Amino acid sequence: xxxxxxxxxxxxxxxxxxxxxxxxxxxxxxxxxxxxxxxxxxxxxxxxxxxxxxxxxxxxxxxxxxxxxxxxxxxxxxxxxxxxxxxxxxxxxxxxxxxxxxxxxxxxxxxxxxxxxxxxxxxxxxxxxxxxxxxxxxxxxxxxxxxxxxxxxxxxxxxxxxxxxxxxxxxxxxxxxxxxxxxxxxxxxxxxxxxxxxxxxxxx
Amino acid sequence: xxxxxxxxxxxxxxxxxxxxxxxxxxxxxxxxxxxxxxxxxxxxxxxxxxxxxxxxxxxxxxxxxxxxxxxxxxxxxxxxxxxxxxxxxxxxxxxxxxxxxxxxxxxxxxxxxxxxxxxxxxxxxxxxxxxxxxxxxxxxxxxxxxxxxxxxxxxxxxxxxxxxxxxxxxxxxxxxxxxxxxxxxxxxxxxxxxxxxxxxxxxxxxxxxxxxxxxxxxxxxxxxxxxxxxxxxxxxxxxxxxxxxxxxxxxxxxxxxxxxxxxxxxxxxxxxxxxxxxxxxxxxxxxxxxxxxxxxxxxxxxxxxxxxxxxxxx
Numbered sequence: 001x002x003x004x005x006x007x008x009x010x011x012x013x014x015x016x017x018x019x020x021x022x023x024x025x026x027x028x029x030x031x032x033x034x035x036x037x038x039x040x041x042x043x044x045x046x047x048x049x050x051x052x053x054x055x056x057x058x059x060x061x062x063x064x065x066x067x068x069x070x071x072x073x074x075x076x077x078x079x080x081x082x083x084x085x086x087x088x089x090x091x092x093x094x095x096x097x098x099x100x101x102x103x104x105x106x107x108x109x110x111x112x113x114x115x116x117x118x119x120x121x122x123x124x125x126x127x128x129x130x131x132x133x134x135x136x137x138x139x140x141x142x143x144x145x146x147x148x149x150x151x152x153x154x155x156x157x158x159x160x161x162x163x164x165x166x167x168x169x170x171x172x173x174x175x176x177x178x179x180x181x182x183x184x185x186x187x188x189x190x191x192x193x194x195x196x197x198x199x200x201x202x203x204x
Numbered sequence: 205x206x207x208x209x210x211x212x213x214x215x216x217x218x219x220x221x222x223x224x225x226x227x228x229x230x231x232x233x234x235x236x237x238x239x240x241x242x243x244x245x246x247x248x249x250x251x252x253x254x255x256x257x258x259x260x261x262x263x264x265x266x267x268x269x270x271x272x273x274x275x276x277x278x279x280x281x282x283x284x285x286x287x288x289x290x291x292x293x294x295x296x297x298x299x300x301x302x303x304x305x306x307x308x309x310x311x312x313x314x315x316x317x318x319x320x321x322x323x324x325x326x327x328x329x330x331x332x333x334x335x336x337x338x339x340x341x342x343x344x345x346x347x348x349x350x351x352x353x354x355x356x357x358x359x360x361x362x363x364x365x366x367x368x369x370x371x372x373x374x375x376x377x378x379x380x381x382x383x384x385x386x387x388x389x390x391x392x393x394x395x396x397x398x399x400x401x402x403x404x405x406x407x408x409x410x411x412x413x414x415x416x417x418x419x420x421x422x423x424x425x426x427x428x429x430x431x432x433x434x435x436x437x438x439x440x441x442x443x444x445x446x447x448x449x450x451x452x453x454x455x456x457x458x459x460x461x462x463x464x465x466x467x468x469x470x471x472x473x474x475x476x477x478x479x480x481x482x483x484x485x486x487x488x489x490x491x492x493x494x495x496x497x498x499x500x501x502x503x504x505x506x507x508x509x510x511x512x513x514x515x516x517x518x
Contacts, residue, residue, distance in 0.1 A: 036337070063289070064289065064290070064328065065289050066286060066289050066291070066326055066327070066328045068326055077285055077286065077289075077326060078285055078286045078287075078288065079289050080288055080289050080290070082370075083370075083371045083374070083404045106371075106403065106404075106462060107371070107402065107404040107406075108402065108403055108463060126462065128268075128269050128273060128276070129371065129462055129493070130273065130276065130287065130288040130290075130369075130406050130493060130494060131273060131275075131276040131288075132276065132280075132285075132286060132287065132288045132290075133276050133279040133280045133283060133286075134272060134276045135289075136289075137279070150339075151339030151341070152328060152329050153329075153330065153339075154339075166268070168265065168464070178464070179402065179463065182458075182464070182465050185458070185465075186399060186459065189456060189457055189458050190395070190399060192456070193395050193453055193457065194392070194395075196456075197388055197391045197392055197395070197453070199388050199389075199391075
């Protein structure tokens, strides 16, 4: 089966069709948001104010790029993912508040996000951490740079991307989470390693 | 302030034909170049270790991660762009000869170099006030860049930069073990930390383990350990053996590249030790991501520069 390229805005049906382990690409508009942008979006929605861009059906990238401004135009130099667990406490509310459909990051996310994704129809995809030039090469233009007062990494970058990926679906919209599955497998290995070291209990 | 405690003013005005003003410039230019080299080109030992790891992986997902990493490293080199968008904090290590001129001016020179490198390379402005979270915009700020000094005999200056990303830095940890926990306690601490870090520090990582000293010294030497090339074991046999054992244990966790499972969780484990209090056994673990960026140059008092980690292209 060819690896699908999803076009933004992403429909709920498109993400419901994805399964853990699938490889996909995305084309269209991609928004970056880290801790600060998540918090600001939530504050604005809570205050009943409008967001600067439409997040419905959006692809949200946990990323703080390196961008340079040349003659009034922004260019993306490097744009790999940041550690997604920092957004774990915010993501479920963020998905609910914004209607975003695909979250891209690295390192995985937790149970609360997994449950929200199942309920709302969204997925989490992993992009190789640190592969910043690969990522930047898929960015065709910067459509807007919002919330620059948060600093370059934390700002909300609105990017036009073409065949951004490969992305591995690691949390699907059906309650599956590759990271939690893997961690369960790893618990067996932990016991093995403990016996090799000669200790019985988890350390504290 | 750390910057003011060491040495004030040039040690000697007798720098021969080479003026101190010029030497200031050479040091500044070299530091900028070190940042550029380090963030755009990984050290050879790291690249080799990544390529070997890719050959060893049997899982498709793990291999795909390493393929993307290797391709990205090549693209960064070819285009002169930073390997990773997180160009880290500007950690600087100085081995300063006691007869090298302009020692007292180094804090100012290196601060200017960080500002310049941020624009010229470019580096991502990462430095924020810890509580205000306001970004200074140029990677400098209070105690930043942080200079790790060691004063040695001689008349040259060795500068190393270690621009280390936030993802791996957030996983660093320290444990004050009880001496009776000994070697087993150290191994368990490392294994537990690697499990709980999972994919967050961007594995395959390089681990620096600092054993002994005190709480601060243990972490300091753990950081020094990640600067040591992967193909160099500790000169003491017992510690060298521990490095190999720890690597085997860590790769036995199965965490794998980017935490998606696989054979290579770390490319290497380097251990440093220091004598400690009879009541203590401090152990610090410093995580370094696969994008293990570092660069070193030596500057002589007459302005000669040699890059020790990178071959420069004309």
